Amino acid sequence: MEENTNKPGLFEKGGKLWFLHSTIDAFDTFLRVPATVTSRGAHVRDAIDIKRVMIMVVIALVPAAIFGMWNVGYQHDLFNGDLPGLFDKFWFGLLKVLPLFVVSYVVGLGIEFASAQIKGEEVNEGYLVTGFLIPLIVPVDTPLWMVAVAVAFAVIFGKEVFGGTGMNFLNPALLTRAFLFFSYPSKMSGDQVWINGLPDGVSGATPLTHMLDHSGDVATGLENMPSVSDLVIGTIPGSVGETSIIAIALGAILLLWTGIASWKIMLSSVIGALLVGWLGNVFGVTNVPAYYQLLLGGFAFGTVFMATDPVTSAQTECGKWIYGFFIGALCVVVRLFNPGYAEGMMLAILLMNTFAPLIDYVVTSRAASARAKKGQIA
Amino acid sequence: MSNIINLKRGLDIPISGVAAQITGKRIVPDIVAVKPTDFKGFAPRLLVREGDKVLAGSPVLADKQRPSILVTSPVSGVVTEIVRGEKRKLLEVRIKADKEQMAVDFGGKGVGSMTAEEIKDLLLKSGLWVAFIQRPYGIVADPEASPKAIFISAFSTAPLAADTDFTLKDDLAAIQTAVEALAKLTKGGVHFSIRGETSSSSPFHKVENVIQHVISGKHPAGNVGIQIANISPIKKGETVWTVSLLMLAAIGRLLNTGKLDLSRKVAVTGPLAKDPCYVDAFPGMPMSAIADKVDTEKGAVRYISGDALTGTNVGENGSLGFFDDQVTLLHEGTERELLGWAKPFRTSQFSSSKAYFSWLFPRKKYAMDTNMHGGLRAFVVSDVYSKVLPVDIFPIYLIKACLAGDIDKMEKFGIYELLPEDLALCEFVDPSKNDIQSILQDGINLMIKEMA
Numbered sequence: 001m002e003e004n005t006n007k008p009g010l011f012e013k014g015g016k017l018w019f020l021h022s023t024i025d026a027f028d029t030f031l032r033v034p035a036t037v038t039s040r041g042a043h044v045r046d047a048i049d050i051k052r053v054m055i056m057v058v059i060a061l062v063p064a065a066i067f068g069m070w071n072v073g074y075q076h077d078l079f080n081g082d083l084p085g086l087f088d089k090f091w092f093g094l095l096k097v098l099p100l101f102v103v104s105y106v107v108g109l110g111i112e113f114a115s116a117q118i119k120g121e122e123v124n125e126g127y128l129v130t131g132f133l134i135p136l137i138v139p140v141d142t143p144l145w146m147v148a149v150a151v152a153f154a155v156i157f158g159k160e161v162f163g164g165t166g167m168n169f170l171n172p173a174l175l176t177r178a179f180l181f182f183s184y185p186s187k188m189s190g191d192q193v194w195i196n197g198l199p200d201g202v203s204g205a206t207p208l209t210h211m212l213d214h215s216g217d218v219a220t221g222l223e224n225m226p227s228v229s230d231l232v233i234g235t236i237p238g239s240v241g242e243t244s245i246i247a248i249a250l251g252a253i254l255l256l257w258t259g260i261a262s263w264k265i266m267l268s269s270v271i272g273a274l275l276v277g278w279l280g281n282v283f284g285v286t287n288v289p290a291y292y293q294l295l296l297g298g299f300a301f302g303t304v305f306m307a308t309d310p311v312t313s314a315q316t317e318c319g320k321w322i323y324g325f326f327i328g329a330l331c332v333v334v335r336l337f338n339p340g341y342a343e344g345m346m347l348a349i350l351l352m353n354t355f356a357p358l359i360d361y362v363v364t365s366r367a368a369s370a371r372a373k374k375g376q377i378a
Numbered sequence: 379m380s381n382i383i384n385l386k387r388g389l390d391i392p393i394s395g396v397a398a399q400i401t402g403k404r405i406v407p408d409i410v411a412v413k414p415t416d417f418k419g420f421a422p423r424l425l426v427r428e429g430d431k432v433l434a435g436s437p438v439l440a441d442k443q444r445p446s447i448l449v450t451s452p453v454s455g456v457v458t459e460i461v462r463g464e465k466r467k468l469l470e471v472r473i474k475a476d477k478e479q480m481a482v483d484f485g486g487k488g489v490g491s492m493t494a495e496e497i498k499d500l501l502l503k504s505g506l507w508v509a510f511i512q513r514p515y516g517i518v519a520d521p522e523a524s525p526k527a528i529f530i531s532a533f534s535t536a537p538l539a540a541d542t543d544f545t546l547k548d549d550l551a552a553i554q555t556a557v558e559a560l561a562k563l564t565k566g567g568v569h570f571s572i573r574g575e576t577s578s579s580s581p582f583h584k585v586e587n588v589i590q591h592v593i594s595g596k597h598p599a600g601n602v603g604i605q606i607a608n609i610s611p612i613k614k615g616e617t618v619w620t621v622s623l624l625m626l627a628a629i630g631r632l633l634n635t636g637k638l639d640l641s642r643k644v645a646v647t648g649p650l651a652k653d654p655c656y657v658d659a660f661p662g663m664p665m666s667a668i669a670d671k672v673d674t675e676k677g678a679v680r681y682i683s684g685d686a687l688t689g690t691n692v693g694e695n696g697s698l699g700f701f702d703d704q705v706t707l708l709h710e711g712t713e714r715e716l717l718g719w720a721k722p723f724r725t726s727q728f729s730s731s732k733a734y735f736s737w738l739f740p741r742k743k744y745a746m747d748t749n750m751h752g753g754l755r756a757f758v759v760s761d762v763y764s765k766v767l768p769v770d771i772f773p774i775y776l777i778k779a780c781l782a783g784d785i786d787k788m789e790k791f792g793i794y795e796l797l798p799e800d801l802a803l804c805e806f807v808d809p810s811k812n813d814i815q816s817i818l819q820d821g822i823n824l825m826i827k828e829m830a
Contacts, residue, residue, distance in 0.1 A: 029753055031716065031717060032714040032715065032716055032717070032718070033714055033715040033718035033719065033749065033751060033752070034714070034750065034752070034753055035711075035712045035713070035714050035749070036749070036750045036753070037680075037710055037711055037712060037747075037748040037749055037750065038748045038749075038750055039813075040813045040815070040816040041688075041798070041802070041805050041813045041814065041815035041816050042686070042687045042688070042802050042805045042806045042815065043680065043682055043686045043687070043689065043691065043706070043708055043748050044391065044393060044537075044686045044687070044708065044746040044747070044748065044806065045749070045750055045751050045752075045805075045806055045808075045811065046728070046729050046730055046731065046751065046806055046807050046808075046809070047718075047724065047727035047728060047729040047734055047736075047751045048729045048730070048731040048733055048734065048751070048752075048807070048809045049719055049751055049752025049753070049755075049809050049811065050752065050753075050755045050758055050809050050810060051719040051720075051752065052719045052731075052733050052734070052752075052809070053731075053733065053758065053759060053809050055719065055720065056733050122753045122754065122755070124755055124756070125755075126758070163756070164756065165755070165756060165758065166755060166756025166757055166758045166810070167756055257732055258731065258732045258733045259731065259732055259761070259762075260733065260759070262761060310758055310759045310760050310761075311758055313760075315760040315772075315774065315775075316760075316772065317761065317764070364772055364775055364790075364791070365790075367770065367771075367772070368790045368791065368792075371611060371770060371771070371792075372613065
């Protein structure tokens with residue numbers, strides 16, 4: 001290990017390329033487990049590390065990504081009829097979606113590496129997940145420069161200014177989407193953006209748009225919905241990765257089994273959405289049954305992959321129930337009562353991200369005072 | 379009276395090298411080290427010089443603030459060396475033991491007729507007062523204080539820990555004597571926790587005149603701090619004392635015979651221990667005395683006095699700590715595993731997380747080493763820590779409060795209840811690889827400074 005004690009190595013402190021050490025270190029530890037041994041505290045440590053945690057989430061996202069690519073081709077084929085085979089559709093979608101991945105990772109990781117270098121810290125793996133999420137939650141035709149600008153905004157102002165992964169309070173992938181949505185609404189909503197190759201004058205709206213009939217006739221919402229089987233399989237227009245309940249469920253199984261995502265958040269979010277969906281149904285706001293709320297739009301994807309982000313969700317176990325419930329409930333409230341904006345999941349999660357610390361504060365304070373009152377026996 | 383507590387949360391770390399219940403050899407004292415660093419909250423003043431003759435029980439160190447608290451020599455012999463570190467910090471007093479061992483006779487007239495003051499005096503003079511650890515903060519107890527209660531854990535659940543049912547089975551009478559004495563030092567009674575899984579076969583369920591608790595569960599169920607938190611949580615302003623069973627036996631022997639006898643069975647454990655078993659030894663035993671039990675073929679060895687989670691890395695030339703009855707021998711894991719985190723199976727590594735597959739082999743033991751298995755990160759995941767901490771507090775909130783140095787929050791999140799050893803498992807499972815124990819210790823040190 002002792003190479004030359006007089007002269008620092010190229011990437012060591014004092015070396016010529018010291019300014020690149022975080023980058024070198026990131027690639028080095030990516031390939032090989034670092035040789036660091038425990039110096040204080042427990043002498044043995046669990047084999048798990050953040051790299052493993054993050055790669056599990058990425059693996060969980062793969063089914064949704066693959067289905068999403070195929071669905072891009074499928075939706076294109078519906079209107080153009082030029083992609084006959086299964087592989088043709090997938091390949092078409094891959095070529096459309098891959099640039100989104102490249103832009104998301106190049107811009108995001110570039111900023112991550114630079115800020116790690118500035119702070120003199122190791123590069124955090126958190127962006128591996130964020131960078132994978134972003135292409136899956138935007139329409140396939142989102143211009144790449146918009147994605148780049150939004151990623152830069154979200155990573156710098158949503159994460160790095162707070163100290164990087166683990167310190168941010170808003171989910172950076174959703175912040176990217178929110179930035180796109182409010183900055184370039186014409187590319188992020190409406191009935192023209194969801195399908196590649198949509199002919200002029202044809203509506204390619206997502207089923208969510210039909211939730212509220214704009215004529216005010218609540219009875220027609222359900223008639224315009226695709227079948228439940230289409231919604232579950234995911235052969236509908238939408239953001240790239242959000243449409244297939246089956247693909248998302250595969251990811252959910254992995255996340256729940258490994259314990260990386262909280263089942264409490266997922267379950268309470270479903271409960272919240274069903275409750276408000278049911279109330280909306282009972283009081284005649286819509287004629288769409290409550291369970292449709294789980295299948296439509298970004299609800300499933302958001303519940304499984306975004307609401308459960310361990311950094312920005314509530315940290316306490318009791319808080320997770322409250323946090324998840326309000327995400328599901330608020331999502332459906334936005335869907336039912338805001339005719340201008342069909343999708344509520346993004347705003348519901350971002351809003352609850354900001355409230356998560358408050359929820360935790362209340363939960364921990366109550367627990368501390370309850371513990372102070374606990375009986376004396378000694 | 380017995381109180382049954384079943385702790386659900388915890389983790390038994392499956393590390394290989396458990397000591398067989400045989401006594402491999404008897405180690406004859408040669409050079410014995412007295413280490414002031416073993417005693418928290420104890421500022422040492424040296425009472426001997428090189429060349430002084432001492433008996434077992436002769437004072438070697440005194441506390442600067444509370445001079446009645448002494449540390450005494452475990453053996454009779456001659457002080458050969460005083461080892462100092464940076465800024466002349468006193469590290470060790472080395473004593474060359476005599477062939478014939480002689481001990482100071484402190485006398486004794488039977489516990490029944492002794493008053494609390496007489497018991498305190500005897501323990502202070504003999505150097506066994508340091509066995510009383512005060513909570514909060516885990517420092518040597520103040521002889522003037524009157525604790526709410528005294529807590530004793532009669533078992534350890536730490537990885538590869540010495541089995542007290544084996545090591546102390548002959549000391550039942552001494553332990554009984556000691557608890558009678560302790561009962562006079564507190565109004566709250568002596569709380570004595572035995573292990574639920576072995577409560578009927580353990581010799582210690584026969585100990586009388588104690589408030590018995592039967593505690594079952596995985597590690598850290600055997601930690602006295604976890605037991606206190608589940609029996610009667612420590613509140614602000616309260617003080618309790620704890621004594622380990624090992625020290626309780628020494629106190630009992632002192633009261634019965636009038637002589638200091640710190641000898642003990644020490645478990646030599648760990649993946650690099652050859653034929654792991656017990657040895658008859660004493661505090662301050664040099665690691666060289668067990669050199670024949672160390673497997674040095676695989677490279678650098680870490681010598682730990684204590685267990686793999688909370689022990690002290692003493693090095694090849696170090697010695698056994700005052701409170702320890704275990705040596706753990708681990709491989710220094712400096713090898714760089716290629717694509718370690720990305721390998722799907724990685725069956726030679728243990729993880730409590732289902733992101734690896736060690737849950738498929740619940741009985742497998744792992745030859746763990748000292749590699750960190752990852753780089754330092756900010757806290758990311760939130761629910762792994764409380765799964766290994768059977769106390770209703772929020773460990774990461776406490777740790778973040780310690781990092782911030784925020785006294786109010788440290789109080790709110792339970793700084794009075796826990797010592798670093800109680801959060802050792804949180805540190806083990808942490809994917810972000812934070813040194814949780816030392817962060818908590820820094821928080822405790824800040825509390826001691828600010829609340830003094």
